[in-house]
Amino acid sequence: MSYELKSATALAGEPCSYAGSKLLVRGPARNLTEPYLAFIGGTEVFGRFVERPFVTETEALLDRICVNLGSVNAGVDSFLSDADILEIAGRAETTLLQVLGAQNISNGYYKVHPRRNDRFLCAHDPLLELYPEVDFTEYHFNKHLLNALRSCCTTRYETVRDHLQDTWVERMGELISALNGAVTLLWVHYDVDQQVLFGHEPALVDRPMVDALRARVLGVLEIPVHTARDAADIDGMFYGQLDLPSAQRMLGPKEHLRIAQQVAQYLRPRLKT
Numbered sequence: 001m002s003y004e005l006k007s008a009t010a011l012a013g014e015p016c017s018y019a020g021s022k023l024l025v026r027g028p029a030r031n032l033t034e035p036y037l038a039f040i041g042g043t044e045v046f047g048r049f050v051e052r053p054f055v056t057e058t059e060a061l062l063d064r065i066c067v068n069l070g071s072v073n074a075g076v077d078s079f080l081s082d083a084d085i086l087e088i089a090g091r092a093e094t095t096l097l098q099v100l101g102a103q104n105i106s107n108g109y110y111k112v113h114p115r116r117n118d119r120f121l122c123a124h125d126p127l128l129e130l131y132p133e134v135d136f137t138e139y140h141f142n143k144h145l146l147n148a149l150r151s152c153c154t155t156r157y158e159t160v161r162d163h164l165q166d167t168w169v170e171r172m173g174e175l176i177s178a179l180n181g182a183v184t185l186l187w188v189h190y191d192v193d194q195q196v197l198f199g200h201e202p203a204l205v206d207r208p209m210v211d212a213l214r215a216r217v218l219g220v221l222e223i224p225v226h227t228a229r230d231a232a233d234i235d236g237m238f239y240g241q242l243d244l245p246s247a248q249r250m251l252g253p254k255e256h257l258r259i260a261q262q263v264a265q266y267l268r269p270r271l272k273t
Contacts, residue, residue, distance in 0.1 A: 015071075021084035023115055026053060026068035036065035037267070038089040040079055041098025044188055044201075045070025049228075049237045049247045050256055057260030062267060067092065075104030075117030076171045086178050093271065095179055096221070096263065099187040102168035102204035103142045109160050112142060120145050130156055143198050150197055164204055169212050176216050184266075185213060187222040188259060191230070192249050221266050223259055228252035 016027035026046045030036065039045050039055045045068065047053020059066035069085055071078060079085055089095045104117035109127040113119035123136040131149060139145040150157040176183055187210055193199040214220055228234050233252025234244075251259075 018088055019084040021082050023071050023074065023078055023082050023085055025071050025085075026055070030065060030067050032067070032088060032091070034065055035093050036067045037062075037271075038067045038069055038092035038095040039098075039186075040085070040089055040095060040183075041070045041186065042074045042078075042100055043070070043072050044251055045098050045186075046072050046074075047251075047256060048072055049239045049243070049250050050253050051236070051238060052253065052256065054256040054259040054263065057257050058263050058267075061260055061264035062271070064093075064271065070098075071115070073104075073116050073118040075100050075112070076168070076175055077105050077112065078115050078117050080171065080175045080178065081114055089179055090182075094218075094267065095183045096186045097175065097179070097183045097217075099185055099189075099202055099205060099210060100172075101202040102164045102209070103146060103198070104203075105164070105167055105171050107164055107167045109163060110142075110145070118142055127160070130159065143203070147197050161204060165206075165209060168205065169209055172213055173216060176213065181216055182218065184218050185210065185220045186263070187220055188225055188251075189222070190225045190227060190251070192227060218270075219266075221263065223262050225251055225255045225259065228255070231255055 014027050015024035016029040017024055018029065018032070045053065045055060047055070047070065053068060053070070055066045055068040055070065067088065069089060104112055106112050108124060110123050111121045113121055118141055120139050120142050128136070131152060134148065134152060139148065146157070146160070149160060189201060191200050210220060227249050228237060228251060229248035231252060231254060233254045234248065236253040237247050239247040
């Protein structure tokens with residue numbers, strides 16, 4: 001095992017930002033004057049706890065500059081609201097857009113943080129009316145909130161869940177349109193803990209939701225993967241002594257390499273020589 005005592009993300013690729021963007025993405029910052037491929041996504045694309053995320057490995061396999069626009073805990077809204085990131089992705093030879101979780105979007109029931117989309121900010125009136133018995137000031141993260149709503153009333157939770165899923169399809173469609181549809185969806189999915197509500201990533205996303213977007217993109221690259229715990233892939237990860245449980249739930253270096261190999265195989269015949 002490896003330990004990084006400064007922080008969980010203090011690796012060779014420390015977070016950086018581009019142009020006027022306020023979103024911290026995986027560094028080091030790249031030269032955008034040469035042709036490049038762009039990867040947009042959350043924690044998996046960023047490569048939390050690993051020295052060489054699959055974006056870096058893909059660059060080595062393809063010998064093409066790959067710009068990592070992954071951001072820890074980012075959701076659809078993080079990118080849709082960031083014109084600078086969209087502009088960078090729009091200038092890429094091709095863009096891979098991660099299929100992100102449906103819980104981390106602002107919607108008719110609640111508002112999330114504009115960049116750290118996993119953070120719950122406030123409930124809107126419809127949610128206050130649906131759950132008058134809930135004190136929403138007790139919740140700071142979306143999954144914690146939704147777990148509490150389900151525990152309180154399964155039927156009312158399903159109303160919120162259905163709305164989130166419908167909103168996700170709409171919001172992902174907006175993001176695809178902002179990139180002129182010139183994207184491939186990267187659907188990396190895995191089990192975290194089948195015994196809990198959000199035991200599968202990306203959370204609340206099912207095949208019909210992804211299928212609803214297929215006609216709007218160049219393609220969908222689906223890659224089932226395993227957590228570092230399930231793949232015995234902890235060795236070579238970098239994390240603080242208190243971060244082991246979190247690291248075990250992330251993707252390890254072997255899985256990142258396996259993703260890169262499949263991404264490279266997919267992209268190679270589609271790239272200009």
